[in-house]
Amino acid sequence: MTETSDYTPPKVWQWDSESGGTWAKINRPVAGETHEKTLPVGVHPLQLYSLGTPNGVKVTILLEELLALGKTGAEYDAWLIDIGAGDQFGSGFVQINPNSKIPALLDHSVTPAIRVFESAAILFYLAEKFEAFLPITAAQRAECLSWVFWQMGSAPYLGGGFGHFYSYAPTKIEYCINRFTMEVKRQLDVLDRNLSTRRYLCGDEYTLADIAVYPWYGALVTQDLYGAAEFLDVASYQHVVRWALDLEARPAVQRGRRVNKTWGPEEGQLRERHDAGDFDKTPGA
Numbered sequence: 001m002t003e004t005s006d007y008t009p010p011k012v013w014q015w016d017s018e019s020g021g022t023w024a025k026i027n028r029p030v031a032g033e034t035h036e037k038t039l040p041v042g043v044h045p046l047q048l049y050s051l052g053t054p055n056g057v058k059v060t061i062l063l064e065e066l067l068a069l070g071k072t073g074a075e076y077d078a079w080l081i082d083i084g085a086g087d088q089f090g091s092g093f094v095q096i097n098p099n100s101k102i103p104a105l106l107d108h109s110v111t112p113a114i115r116v117f118e119s120a121a122i123l124f125y126l127a128e129k130f131e132a133f134l135p136i137t138a139a140q141r142a143e144c145l146s147w148v149f150w151q152m153g154s155a156p157y158l159g160g161g162f163g164h165f166y167s168y169a170p171t172k173i174e175y176c177i178n179r180f181t182m183e184v185k186r187q188l189d190v191l192d193r194n195l196s197t198r199r200y201l202c203g204d205e206y207t208l209a210d211i212a213v214y215p216w217y218g219a220l221v222t223q224d225l226y227g228a229a230e231f232l233d234v235a236s237y238q239h240v241v242r243w244a245l246d247l248e249a250r251p252a253v254q255r256g257r258r259v260n261k262t263w264g265p266e267e268g269q270l271r272e273r274h275d276a277g278d279f280d281k282t283p284g285a
Contacts, residue, residue, distance in 0.1 A: 022168040026086055031098065037090030041108075042077030042274050049079050049093060050103035052261030054155070054215035054225075055119040059103045060273070061256030062126055062133065062211050067276070068252045071130045073109060078259045078273040120152050123208055133208045143202045147209035150190075155216045157183045167226045181232065184220075188237045191217055195239035199246070210247060215257075218244035255279055 015029050041047055046063070050056035066074035081087045081102050088100040097104040097117035105122050107114040107129075116125045127134035135141045162180035165173060191213070194201065201209040219225040221234040222244045228234075235241065247253050258270040258279065270278060 026083060026088075031100065032089075033091040033094040034086060034089040035091070037087070037092055039090070039092035039096070040077075040079055041106075042079075044075040044077050044274075045073055045107065045109035046076035047079070047106040047108060048076050048103060049081050049096065049105075050260045051081050051083055052257070052259060053102065054159070054219060055101075056103045056260055057215035057257055058119045058212055059105070059122050059126075060259035061215070061253050062123055062208070064252035064256040064259075065211065065250075066126065066130050066132055069130075069132055071132065074126070074130055076273070080260050080262070080272050082262075120148055120212060123148065123212055127208050133206070133211065135202070135205065135207060140202060140205070144207045144209045147201045148212045151209075151213045151216065154187050158187065158216055158220070162228070163226045166228055166231070185232060188217065188221075188232070188234070188240060191243075192237040192239045195243045200243070210243075214244060214247050214253070218247060222248065 017024065017028070039047075039049060048059060048063070050059060052060075060078060063074050063076050081093060081104075083102065087093060088097075088102060093104065094100055096106060096115045099117060101117070103117075103119055103122060105116045105125070107116065107125075114125075116122045124134070135144050157180060162177075162184045165176040165180060169176070191201075198204070200206050201213060216225075217240060220232070221229070221237060221241045258268055259273045260271070261269045262271055263269070272278075
């Protein structure tokens with residue numbers, strides 16, 4: 001490997017709003033709202049403000065799985081938060097999530113309404129509320145928790161690390177791509193070894209762990225996330241591919257993947273979801 005940069009960090013870093021690649025215009029070194037914007041509220045108990053990225057898909061898959069189990073209290077409105085337009089910095093959204101990241105949830109089934117932000121927190125909140133997809137025995141619950149937190153700790157290396165430098169960075173930096181490629185392949189190997197002896201991440205039972213991990217790593221091996229399938233040789237992780245395809249055969253997973261998605265094939269898009277009948281409407285509506 002050759003070193004091509006002669007960059008020397010300054011004594012005090014200064015923000016350059018023009019740097020940062022594809023998402024430069026929405027990244028900034030301060031928190032808080034940038035404009036006034038009231039969030040809409042629908043008729044269902046659960047109000048989700050999100051986008052069909054992996055972290056958003058985690059929640060919509062779980063909600064669709066809960067509804068498939070007959071948990072009618074899990075009916076929800078899913079409102080689109082366009083992060084490219086800066087919706088996450090609107091005053092209403094920041095009140096729900098001071099971190100200005102999707103997804104965010106308001107539970108109006110209680111008074112006052114409860115806010116929940118961070119995708120894993122939303123998953124646990126809903127799983128406990130509806131007593132589903134979260135094992136109750138100590139050993140099984142610990143295993144499930146371990147894989148969910150594995151995903152939360154690992155995915156930033158996949159998305160913010162590999163995905164950014166491979167797909168979005170304005171300059172292809174060999175060191176950065178090599179560093180994060182190595183880590184992502186190690187993560188895939190972790191999953192592949194585990195799934196070589198198990199149908200699902202925690203064993204024979206489909207749990208919150210699968211719902212949390214699939215939108216990141218399932219999409220990586222079956223949907224060419226970041227356009228890197230060949231580069232990462234994802235087909236070699238045969239057990240991860242088998243597991244991902246198994247989950248993708250689930251109708252609730254298929255529905256959850258569509259919600260708040262505004263890109264890709266039209267049949268895979270559903271800008272907002274306010275009723276189960278929305279899935280039968282014109283694609284992209």
